Amino acid sequence: MNDKPLISIKGLYKYFDKLQVLKGVSTEIKKGEKVAIIGPSGSGKSTMLRCINLLENPTYGEIWFEGKLLTPIDPYLHFDVIKLSNTYQKQLEQYLVEHPDADPEAASEAVIADIKKNDLLKKNEGGAYRKAIKALFQENFQNVDISRRDIGMVFQHFNLFNNLTVMQNLTLAPVELKLKTKEEAEARALELLTRIGLADKANVYPSTLSGGQKQRIAIVRALAMNPKVMLFDEPTSALDPEMVGEVLDLIKQLADTGMTMVIVTHEMGFAREVADRVLFMDGGIIAEEGKPKELFANPQNPRTKEFLSKVL
Amino acid sequence: MSFLEKLAYAWELRGLFAQSLGISLLIALGAVVIGFVIGVLLAVIRIAPKTNPVVKVLDGFAQLYITIIRGTPTMVQLLIMYSSILVVFKYLGTNLLVPIIAFGVNSGAYMAEIIRSGINSVDVGQMEAGRSVGLSWVTTMRKIIIPQAIKVVIPTIFNEIIILVKETSVVSVIALRAGGNQVWDLMGLVSKMATAKPAVYNTFLYIGALIYLTVVLLLTFLQKMLEKRMKKNER
Ligand SMILES: Nc1ncnc2c1ncn2[C@@H]1O[C@H](COP(=O)(O)OP(=O)(O)OP(=O)(O)O)[C@@H](O)[C@H]1O
Ligand SMILES: [Mg+2]
Numbered sequence: 001m002n003d004k005p006l007i008s009i010k011g012l013y014k015y016f017d018k019l020q021v022l023k024g025v026s027t028e029i030k031k032g033e034k035v036a037i038i039g040p041s042g043s044g045k046s047t048m049l050r051c052i053n054l055l056e057n058p059t060y061g062e063i064w065f066e067g068k069l070l071t072p073i074d075p076y077l078h079f080d081v082i083k084l085s086n087t088y089q090k091q092l093e094q095y096l097v098e099h100p101d102a103d104p105e106a107a108s109e110a111v112i113a114d115i116k117k118n119d120l121l122k123k124n125e126g127g128a129y130r131k132a133i134k135a136l137f138q139e140n141f142q143n144v145d146i147s148r149r150d151i152g153m154v155f156q157h158f159n160l161f162n163n164l165t166v167m168q169n170l171t172l173a174p175v176e177l178k179l180k181t182k183e184e185a186e187a188r189a190l191e192l193l194t195r196i197g198l199a200d201k202a203n204v205y206p207s208t209l210s211g212g213q214k215q216r217i218a219i220v221r222a223l224a225m226n227p228k229v230m231l232f233d234e235p236t237s238a239l240d241p242e243m244v245g246e247v248l249d250l251i252k253q254l255a256d257t258g259m260t261m262v263i264v265t266h267e268m269g270f271a272r273e274v275a276d277r278v279l280f281m282d283g284g285i286i287a288e289e290g291k292p293k294e295l296f297a298n299p300q301n302p303r304t305k306e307f308l309s310k311v312l
Numbered sequence: 313m314s315f316l317e318k319l320a321y322a323w324e325l326r327g328l329f330a331q332s333l334g335i336s337l338l339i340a341l342g343a344v345v346i347g348f349v350i351g352v353l354l355a356v357i358r359i360a361p362k363t364n365p366v367v368k369v370l371d372g373f374a375q376l377y378i379t380i381i382r383g384t385p386t387m388v389q390l391l392i393m394y395s396s397i398l399v400v401f402k403y404l405g406t407n408l409l410v411p412i413i414a415f416g417v418n419s420g421a422y423m424a425e426i427i428r429s430g431i432n433s434v435d436v437g438q439m440e441a442g443r444s445v446g447l448s449w450v451t452t453m454r455k456i457i458i459p460q461a462i463k464v465v466i467p468t469i470f471n472e473i474i475i476l477v478k479e480t481s482v483v484s485v486i487a488l489r490a491g492g493n494q495v496w497d498l499m500g501l502v503s504k505m506a507t508a509k510p511a512v513y514n515t516f517l518y519i520g521a522l523i524y525l526t527v528v529l530l531l532t533f534l535q536k537m538l539e540k541r542m543k544k545n546e547r
Contacts (some may be wrong), residue, residue, distance in 0.1 A: 055440055149446035159441035172455060173445035218441075224446055304518045 006031045006229055006260055007052060012045050012061035021047045023284040029262060033257055034220055036091050036271035037264045039281035040104045040307055045264045046233050050063040053151045054144045068142035087115060087124040117180055151178065152222030152230040156238050158214040160206040166217055167202040170224045197251060212243030229260040236267060280304045291307065319514040325505065332501040333523060335488065339411045340477040344417025351423025356453060356514050359431050381421035387482045390414045394486040398435065404492050411483045419476050428466045430461030463542055470535040498523060
């Protein structure tokens with residue numbers, strides 16, 4: 001039971017127009033697991049993390065959370081499904097007649113983009129096909145707004161709600177979503193603020209806080225929803241050095257409570273200490289993964305070696 | 313008639329002046345409220361992600377609306393509203409809703425552009441944070457983005473309000489009625505009195521200008537107070 005993944009990422013691709021940022025990322029995250037994502041700047045770490053709760057919409061691929069599909073059940077989201085269709089075969093043949101010198105991979109990509117753009121699957125593949133998709137949809141689909149309640153996210157730049165006090169930052173979502181009454185939410189918020197030693201800041205606005213305080217409050221704002229997993233995107237990168245410690249300490253405490261966590265970080269020491277598994281991303285793929293001890297001490301991929309030699 | 317006599321005459325008419333100022337301000341205030349509501353709605357429609365076909369259609373309407381209103385003179389809009397679109401109000405005892413709606417509809421287009429620029433100025437991280445805790449796009453807009461956007465554009469909105477107050481001075485191109493009787497806005501009163509007694513025309517024009525100036529200065533003061541209070545709120 002415990003081995004059932006909390007999050008599954010399957011065949012994730014993300015393009016920003018022509019720029020391919022993710023090129024087929026697949027991994028599973030188990031309940032209680034702590035996964036650190038490292039890699040050079042621009043390798044797609046943030047994009048991958050943001051695809052998990054659909055702050056970015058994947059171009060292709062699936063995100064599963066607690067056995068429910070968050071990405072729409074849409075054949076166009078699947079490279080492989082498109083490739084299996086008759087439409088694809090026909091279009092590809094035609095494309096190759098028109099462009100005899102085309103590189104096979106580029107041809108395949110162009111054809112898939114064309115099928116997606118012109119909605120050709122719906123037009124050509126018929127009613128049975130559409131029905132099957134619809135049935136699948138009804139069985140598995142989960143509105144992402146519902147799942148996001150269980151997926152806490154902590155941003156590099158904190159993103160506290162500037163127009164609300166610290167207390168209101170913590171209570172807005174639980175009260176708006178009718179998960180708690182105002183009193184319950186405030187009691188819980190105060191408990192969380194006390195835990196991080198910032199109860200006296202309950203009624204101030206975020207602009208009066210230091211970076212470290214902001215980030216710790218951003219963390220407890222996510223915790224106020226009682227999430228099942230926490231996603232961190234470089235939670236200490238925007239902080240002055242003297243404030244990094246307090247934030248990392250809080251994240252470590254959280255790890256000790258058994259929280260499932262995915263952390264994009266440049267803090268290698270922290271990743272080594274806290275993570276059960278480290279993913280090294282490079283050029284939009286997971287180039288290497290492993291237990292921190294093994295990956296840091298004995299990297300297999302030359303790119304990993306090169307990266308670690310620079311940052312360690 | 314000496315200058316002092318003209319002033320004394322104006323003082324005699326102070327009740328009428330006060331009443332007509334009230335009419336002018338009522339029209340402006342009503343229009344501001346309508347304009348603000350329309351402005352927020354249009355801005356949100358213009359800014360919404362165009363993934364949903366309904367939003368796309370609404371956005372088309374919003375663009376058309378803004379183009380038409382910004383592309384035609386306010387007085388022409390007022391006359392069109394009076395003579396055709398809002399003609400039903402002619403048959404009621406009161407037709408003050410005609411200028412209120414006409415100026416409100418006009419102002420809505422300008423407010424929409426102002427508020428849209430305000431929304432665009434709010435950091436995208438605010439929306440992302442709202443969505444990440446499970447709030448919908450609309451709730452995040454309502455609770456987080458719009459309050460911050462409004463704050464940014466308050467000075468510009470006040471400028472728009474000031475322009476609107478002054479623009480309502482053309483309202484006397486239509487006949488205003490309230491409670492079955494004809495009433496006059498401030499500049500309407502000035503012209504009416506001047507027709508009856510041409511000698512006071514210049515003096516009354518200056519008085520009208522002075523009253524408008526006072527109102528605008530009061531609004532500017534209010535604007536400063538509001539900005540100060542909002543700043544304090546953040547500390
Ligand atoms: N919204 C966007 N529009 C266009 N390009 C984007 C967008 N977001 C990210 N990118 C591009 O995608 C690439 C990967 O970005 P991403 O933020 O995922 O990298 P990262 O691994 O997190 O890097 P860093 O360590 O600098 O945070 C970069 O080249 C970036 O410029
Ligand atoms: Mg990043």
